[in-house]
Amino acid sequence: MPRKLAAGNWKMNGMKQDLETIQSLSETYGAATVDVMVCLPATLIAACRDSAIGIGAQDCHALEGGAHTGDLSAEMLADAGATAIITGHSERRADHGETDADICAKSKAAYRAGTMAIICIGETLAQREDGTTLQLIDIQLAGSVPDAASAANTVIAYEPVWAIGTGKVPTLAQIEEVHAHIRMRLTERFSDGAEFTLLYGGSVKAGNAAEIFGVPNVDGALVGGASLKAADFGPIIAALQAT
Numbered sequence: 001m002p003r004k005l006a007a008g009n010w011k012m013n014g015m016k017q018d019l020e021t022i023q024s025l026s027e028t029y030g031a032a033t034v035d036v037m038v039c040l041p042a043t044l045i046a047a048c049r050d051s052a053i054g055i056g057a058q059d060c061h062a063l064e065g066g067a068h069t070g071d072l073s074a075e076m077l078a079d080a081g082a083t084a085i086i087t088g089h090s091e092r093r094a095d096h097g098e099t100d101a102d103i104c105a106k107s108k109a110a111y112r113a114g115t116m117a118i119i120c121i122g123e124t125l126a127q128r129e130d131g132t133t134l135q136l137i138d139i140q141l142a143g144s145v146p147d148a149a150s151a152a153n154t155v156i157a158y159e160p161v162w163a164i165g166t167g168k169v170p171t172l173a174q175i176e177e178v179h180a181h182i183r184m185r186l187t188e189r190f191s192d193g194a195e196f197t198l199l200y201g202g203s204v205k206a207g208n209a210a211e212i213f214g215v216p217n218v219d220g221a222l223v224g225g226a227s228l229k230a231a232d233f234g235p236i237i238a239a240l241q242a243t
């Protein structure tokens with residue numbers, strides 16, 4: 001069975017004063033029966049390194065070090081305390097022009113540093129509407145997921161771009177179709193494809209988490225806005241535990 005994971009993605013949010021949220025989540029969910037993680041802005045990672053919940057980063061450079069002003073290597077993030085790194089989030093694909101090849105290289109960097117890669121894929125509204133979602137998923141899986149991926153070092157997050165931060169959520173049937181497709185492709189390509197944790201992401205909140213977690217091949221969620229406060233993220237973690 002894939003491991004269940006509730007992962008928060010704080011994006012470009014979070015100041016020192018917000019560390020109490022990590023403290024509170026650690027106290028309440030540090031011994032949860034599912035994996036709990038928050039992917040923090042890099043500035044907060046070191047301060048949380050001894051948390052009872054997992055601490056992740058949101059991006060890394062593909063190289064180990066060198067003349068790349070402003071960038072952070074996977075090794076530096078691991079050194080600060082990150083045990084996972086999000087790669088290929090659609091905001092980075094859009095804001096920084098990251099390609100599948102870039103994301104593959106960054107995911108390999110995550111493995112090199114001993115961290116897990118949370119590789120994000122998902123269609124735009126135009127792709128959803130013109131019926132090319134599954135083709136796009138195939139292209140992103142083939143291009144972004146390294147051959148060295150395994151259930152131990154990789155989590156795949158399906159995040160429809162049009163559902164991120166919008167309050168719009170695909171139907172459960174749409175989520176089921178894409179997750180079943182991802183599972184099929186992973187099983188074709190990797191001997192442990194059935195064991196990969198598959199997350200759904202995009203406007204997950206306390207009110208819809210339970211029904212989303214009931215969808216086959218959904219092993220958890222990548223949560224943006226609703227992970228910023230323990231009072232919002234807590235019920236999502238609880239819903240996953242209850243699944």
Ligand code: PGA
Nearest residue numbers: 164165202203223224225
């Ligand atoms: P959201 O973001 O939960 O705020 O929609 C999800 C994500 O981008 O990971």
